[in-house]
Amino acid sequence: MCDLRSNSRYGRYLRQLKDGTLKIDKGQIREDARYDGKYLIKTSDDTLDPEDVALGYKQLVDIEDAFRTIKSELEIRPMYHRREDRIRAHVKLCWLALMLVRIIENETAQSWRKVRRKLSRLRVGEFIFNSGRVKIVSDPNPHQLEILNALGIKGPPKYLDMAPDY
Secondary structure (H helix, E strand, O other), X not given: OHHHHHOOOOHHHEEEOOOOOEEEOHHHHHHHHOOXXXXXXXXXXXXXXXXXXXXXXXXXXXXXXXXXHHHHOOOOOOOOOOOHHHHHHHHHHHHHHHHHHHHHHHHHOOOXXXXXXXXXXXXXXXXXEXXXXXXXXXXXXXXXXXXXXXXXXXXXXXXXXXXXXX
């Protein structure tokens, strides 16, 4: 009972009666419900409209998702820059990656997450024979072709690489 009452998250919604029992404080729940779905965002730039600040904050999730994609799927290792020109170059590359994500979203009218998931289903298989090896790309499905067409990209060639075995 003491743990529940002293809990930082739930304790404020409980009140203790004179006999020592705990009861849910419905008034406190109603009071806090007024703030459900609302954010408190602080900025040092007072020239920005509140709508722009809120939109920028909500886009932060998309930015972090794009950075995770860059670092994990593209296997970019962590960068520890010490020189200002290298820091600037790294930030510009990340900015360009985010810009590409936005262009893809605008041209396809789909979220980056959906586009990435659909295109990730394209596969390359490597087949090894006695006479050599060949890399073959899976046939794009209609959703993948739609995305590629919207971006003005030709579909991948069926055969990526053929090497005879000498």
